[in-house]
Amino acid sequence: MKILERLPRENGRDYALRVIKDNIIHLNLEPGSQISENELSAELGLSRTPVREALIELSKVRIIEIQPQKRSVVALIDYDLVEESRFMRNVLECAVVDLVCEMAGPEDVERLRENIRLQKFYWDNFNPDQLWTLDDHFHQMLFEIAHKSQVFALMQNISIHFDRVRNMALFSVKDPKIVQDHENMTESIACRDPVKTRELMEVHLSRYRIDAVVIRKAYPQYFKN
Amino acid sequence: MKILERLPRENGRDYALRVIKDNIIHLNLEPGSQISENELSAELGLSRTPVREALIELSKVRIIEIQPQKRSVVALIDYDLVEESRFMRNVLECAVVDLVCEMAGPEDVERLRENIRLQKFYWDNFNPDQLWTLDDHFHQMLFEIAHKSQVFALMQNISIHFDRVRNMALFSVKDPKIVQDHENMTESIACRDPVKTRELMEVHLSRYRIDAVVIRKAYPQYFKN
């Protein structure tokens, strides 16, 4: 497992949560593998309590399966859950871009364009981590513009299923077309064209569905069904 | 606070969570009031640990505000949050009824109708608690029919803001029209009419927005802004 730096004033629980999530998404904690509160707390330099609290939270979204008095395992990729999480994102993000097309001011559009510029830079320089962060931030900005930040926060909880697959796609698929999607959306937002933007979002989010077969071939042992 | 019965094989954390949530929704734990891990654990017959785990979960959806090393309080009603939660429900439930109109079999429709019959019964006999449970179950059934149970579970987390207001409406508004809404939806689902069903759902969920002024007058001290 890859141990990240603990942020200043970050409490143990949030730290544990951040590190564990990151390692699940990046497959350092492999789907199906057993995890131990004791091991994790030792690695993180914490006691069991904050680690346990983090694991409970992750079990709520079924990314970790806690079997009482037995063990805890990282959930295998359940494509029904991935689909549910994709459905949720799709429905919510499409509704949000509708609002964004109404509500976005020029400064909002400029912030989106700035994000795209950076995405292009990190794409040219092959920096998947930064690209990943910017992608997240792009979607988060859309929710902020529509004043739906809490919805974004909740959506992100279940999105970890989607994210794990999305992360695999970054390495197993040649041309993600992601940056281009984002740019097209930004410009159609600038034109205040909700129908077009919605359409683009729909295509954007469904790429991961299309890639499923490829991913599954690359990592067959990680799938549940 | 009203202490509920502990279910067989229910662990302490889930028990605490269930009781605390119930008391928040029913205003036994009043918005703005301070809560103490010690008091709660004494009342529930548990130690601080499981109670604390429950409080952490509730703080994630901002229904409880934990001020580190200071205190924890039941959040005041924040209408922006209520609106976000209503927005989320609205968007997701409308998308789900679309699917339901495609996917529902005759036995599903029959289950919905049976639920309506019971709703009518408990309406006539004035049993708000049972009515409340049936209302929840009606919406849950829709998500089950569309195979989106996990989405429902997540939506319910934030819905507690919405639920708290919804519960106040049950007592401060004369004719909720809720049962009639449900019946109309069921029949338009039976007719496989997604446009009509969507429309009904939209009206149904927006009732609580309309009622906001009434509720606010009845309980002004509970509101944040």
Next chain:
DNA sequence: GCCTCTAAACTTGTATGCTAGTTTAAGATG
């Protein structure tokens, strides 16, 4: 070799004590 039983070594769940930080209130001082 192959069952069966048992005990030890795990697991998570819960209780409790300790730490660090905040509030409160009493007491001293002007």
Next chain:
DNA sequence: CATCTTAAACTAGCATACAAGTTTAGAGGC
């Protein structure tokens, strides 16, 4: 009487010990 100081009584965060249940490994009998 007003104000500052200080100590005690709270809070939540974290560490640790113990309880309850499961798995595993090995001894013993056949």
